[in-house]
Amino acid sequence: MTSAYNPLGPARRPGSRPLERPNYRVLVHRKFARHWNELASRVGMQQAQEVWDHLANSPGEPPATASTCFLRGKAGRPHGTGWSRTIHYEVSSMARINYQYKDDYKTSPDADPHRVVAVLSIDFSSH
Numbered sequence: 001m002t003s004a005y006n007p008l009g010p011a012r013r014p015g016s017r018p019l020e021r022p023n024y025r026v027l028v029h030r031k032f033a034r035h036w037n038e039l040a041s042r043v044g045m046q047q048a049q050e051v052w053d054h055l056a057n058s059p060g061e062p063p064a065t066a067s068t069c070f071l072r073g074k075a076g077r078p079h080g081t082g083w084s085r086t087i088h089y090e091v092s093s094m095a096r097i098n099y100q101y102k103d104d105y106k107t108s109p110d111a112d113p114h115r116v117v118a119v120l121s122i123d124f125s126s127h
Helices: 030-045 045-055
Strands: 008-009 025-027 065-070 085-090 097-103 116-122
Touching: 008 030, 008 116, 025 045, 025 065, 030 045, 030 085, 030 116, 045 085, 045 097, 085 116
Parallel strands: 025 116
Antiparallel strands: 008 025, 065 085, 085 097, 097 116
16 A cells, blocks of 8 residues: 555544554554444444454454455455455354454655554445
8 A cells, every 4th residue: 555545544443542652553444434333332342342342453363253264256355465355254143343463564765664454345235
């Protein structure tokens, strides 16, 4: 992602700030920012915070209370060099999140690298 246009913006932790500094910056695609803000009212505050805590601290590991899998085909491909494959996170039977993460994300070639999780889509419909 080296273009001047960046559709990703910060995703705040639902409810309250985390107790510890997160390992990753959580970003959400602008098309799904409204969905992110509705997450706690849709699935409950505890589950919404568990999602954020997982994304912010260990996006490449299986979560303790939910299920994840890699998407197959074109949807699962990394969006660029260094990005993970797309991970499908089942928040509940009514909410799913697709994301990728990168350990050395830079906003420009001479910027400092950061660990970033990009929430690519949020779906509130049932299967």
